[in-house]
Amino acid sequence: MRDYTRAEQAVAFLLGLTDADTAERVRARIGLPDAEDPEAARRRLYRAWGWGNGLPASVVLWILEQDDPALNLLIWQYLSLDAGLRRAVARGVPFGPGRTEPVPVEQSLREQEPDIPFGYVRHGLVGALREAGSMREGRAGASMVLTRADWRTVAEADAERPLPGYARWALSVRPDCPPEVRARFGSHRKFTNRVRDAGILDGPAVYATTYGPAASVLQVLSLGTWLFPARMREAEDALRPLVHDHLGAREDAWAVLAQLAETFHGNPRELVTTAGALA
Structure with missing residues (x-):
């Protein structure tokens, strides 16, 4: 069986x-195979990381919350701009709620932990943050905030x-900032606009309905x-509810959706509503 396209x-x-019933009729109408076999799904899981648009920082965090060494290795490339996340993953810091046991780490990732900032060596965690007089120094200090205890220390220091x-x-x-x-x-x-521009989302519902392009978002959700x-x-x-209200059991609307999906630049909400309107 062939792999699905995006x-x-x-x-x-x-x-x-x-x-x-609707799914079966629509699949027949648009020529969509019934399902991928497990190996095909696994192949597209590993192939998916070639997307040019990347992943919002919060989506990367949701993956890290699985505390799965194989997934951590897979998404390492997406952590290149966040020294704090790279350091946490390289040290086996758990991200999943309530988890405390260290996550097993590939030696290749341990060897790629970013250098310890000089400000941290000299002033400690809170001291390095208080000494931050530039964005570079701010990022360096923030990169040493790794555990839940560190975040509590940061909150207490800011309150003081x-x-x-x-x-x-x-x-x-930082997507893991509480x-x-x-x-x-x-x-x-x-x-708040700058936080959103950094890829920090309030939750999966925001990602599912407001991020684009739609095909890439839905591919990640798949x-x-x-x-x-x-x-x-x-x-x-x-x-x-969007699928129910705008597509429902209308085979023609689903056919339009299938034609639009690959090149549509808007978000999933807009894709679904546009397909329903055009049909």
């Missing part, structure tokens, strides 16, 4: 949000005396069973 992955994922703006910003754009800590650092529109199963229900619940 557009077929997107359509197949949305069909999974409908009833079995607000950290410099550069440090606050560098900490805020929401209650990030809320301490700012709430005005400019701040892999969610492997990548972030604990987060999938929220994404599915956000899309299911």
